[in-house]
Amino acid sequence: MADLTTEFLGIKSPNPFWLASAPPTDKAYNVERAFKAGWGGVVWKTLGEEGPPIVNVNGPRYGVIHGPDRRVLGLNNIELITDRPLDVNLREIKQVKRDWKDRALIISLMVPCEEGPWKKILGEIEDTEADGIELNFGCPHGMSERGMGASVGQVPEYIEMVTRWCKQYTRMPVIVKLTPNITDVRYPARAAKAGGADAVSLINTVSSITSVNLDTFSPEPSIDGKGSHGGFCGPAVKPIALNLVAEIARDAETRGLPISGIGGITTWRDAAEFIALGCGNVQVCTAAMTYGFKIVEEMIEGLSDWMDQKGYTSVSDFTGKAVPNVTDWQYLNLSYVTKAKIDQDACIKCGRCHIACEDTSHQAITSMVDGERKFEVIDEECVGCNLCVDVCPVDNCISMERISGVDPRTGVEINPEYANWTQHPNNPASKVAAE
Numbered sequence: 001m002a003d004l005t006t007e008f009l010g011i012k013s014p015n016p017f018w019l020a021s022a023p024p025t026d027k028a029y030n031v032e033r034a035f036k037a038g039w040g041g042v043v044w045k046t047l048g049e050e051g052p053p054i055v056n057v058n059g060p061r062y063g064v065i066h067g068p069d070r071r072v073l074g075l076n077n078i079e080l081i082t083d084r085p086l087d088v089n090l091r092e093i094k095q096v097k098r099d100w101k102d103r104a105l106i107i108s109l110m111v112p113c114e115e116g117p118w119k120k121i122l123g124e125i126e127d128t129e130a131d132g133i134e135l136n137f138g139c140p141h142g143m144s145e146r147g148m149g150a151s152v153g154q155v156p157e158y159i160e161m162v163t164r165w166c167k168q169y170t171r172m173p174v175i176v177k178l179t180p181n182i183t184d185v186r187y188p189a190r191a192a193k194a195g196g197a198d199a200v201s202l203i204n205t206v207s208s209i210t211s212v213n214l215d216t217f218s219p220e221p222s223i224d225g226k227g228s229h230g231g232f233c234g235p236a237v238k239p240i241a242l243n244l245v246a247e248i249a250r251d252a253e254t255r256g257l258p259i260s261g262i263g264g265i266t267t268w269r270d271a272a273e274f275i276a277l278g279c280g281n282v283q284v285c286t287a288a289m290t291y292g293f294k295i296v297e298e299m300i301e302g303l304s305d306w307m308d309q310k311g312y313t314s315v316s317d318f319t320g321k322a323v324p325n326v327t328d329w330q331y332l333n334l335s336y337v338t339k340a341k342i343d344q345d346a347c348i349k350c351g352r353c354h355i356a357c358e359d360t361s362h363q364a365i366t367s368m369v370d371g372e373r374k375f376e377v378i379d380e381e382c383v384g385c386n387l388c389v390d391v392c393p394v395d396n397c398i399s400m401e402r403i404s405g406v407d408p409r410t411g412v413e414i415n416p417e418y419a420n421w422t423q424h425p426n427n428p429a430s431k432v433a434a435e
């Protein structure tokens, strides 16, 4: 069986699956049960400064997007950071760390963007013997209106400044948790690195309104007829998270900066994808909230089986393996020409491919051939877009096949060599370069 042990910033855990800072990690009771179920580590629910406890809404705090089978595809929340007293959390963290030495325990923090409060709380948590801290610069609601969370994470100068204070006032590794609610994630990531961050983690939740009740005209979740934006997470945000992770992994200025990947991870496969894009480990929230702590068993078993099949003996064997394959559009190979091909034996003749291609693509799939209902690709029209593959309800019924020689659509001989947009004769910039 493959060895799933990971070492992230020198912090060892028996597997790369950590629980993200959120309700699953809110108290010792949860964290101990999570560790018993097999989670490799946790980031404790974000702690704030000492004082009167945080006040949450007393009504619904979640909005949800369901798939047709009522599976949770996306979760929106308007919860704030922990509403439990600081001293209670610190006592529990210390006890849990003492009892579970082989698991990673990171403390998430969010205090006002001033040096004093950061220095104070770092002093207060030192005694817990936790393995590290994560700076919550990500929550997009509630705390951000008070100048914390995403309102810090959206200003690279603040990120750098606070990270620097943290590096100055704690011996613990510092992970900076980034918000996706920005235009270019490379700037906050670079700022974290400049401030001395040991790693970044991403993503926190995406600002969102999940739905509007058409009887009351209130956004959901509705609190006495009103709603506010919340933070969206779960499977629907995974593509956003993967892209932001990849941007940081391949940026020359942050390349090599350790990344903890978060966002929609529900299966071992999701986790493997984040790791392949350069993450040293992953964090999970919605999947645990939806299916319970035991979901980690499937993640561990699935990842381990896949690694055995592939001959990977440790997680680091495939960490970052996909990063060199992420490129900008202009470097994609325009000599790579494909056509759709329908497996007539597998086809159930539902017609979805025809409708999609006919109405919204390139009119390249028949519906009738010689008076019979038949779906065939017309190579002279097919641009290889693969929309038909995506809408076909039968797995592997339509495949995309590379062709060579003359493209029947254009009548032009396909260049056997790699050629991209920067070299293309239609690119005004390539003409300028040639002159």
Ligand SMILES: Cc1cc2nc3c(=O)[nH]c(=O)nc-3n(C[C@H](O)[C@H](O)[C@H](O)COP(=O)(O)O)c2cc1C
Binding pocket: 020, 021, 022, 023, 045, 046, 075, 077, 079, 080, 081, 082, 108, 136, 138, 139, 177, 203, 204, 205, 233, 234, 235, 237, 262, 263, 264, 265, 283, 284, 285, 286, 287
């Ligand atoms: C109810 C809820 C509360 C959360 N609270 C926190 C928090 O206190 N601190 C934090 O850094 N992130 C918080 N998050 C964000 C998660 O840690 C995580 O970044 C996000 O949910 C994306 O992961 P997922 O798609 O696996 O859920 C919260 C998420 C949810 C759903």
Ligand code: SF4
Binding pocket: 339, 340, 356, 357, 361, 362, 363, 364, 365, 377, 378, 381, 382, 383, 384, 385, 386, 387, 388, 389
């Ligand atoms: S690949 Fe695109 S153009 Fe070709 S048949 Fe499918 S939908 Fe039509």
Ligand code: SF4
Binding pocket: 342, 346, 347, 348, 349, 350, 351, 352, 353, 354, 375, 391, 392, 393, 394, 397, 398
């Ligand atoms: S969508 Fe798939 S199953 Fe349906 S007609 Fe097209 S190829 Fe056949």
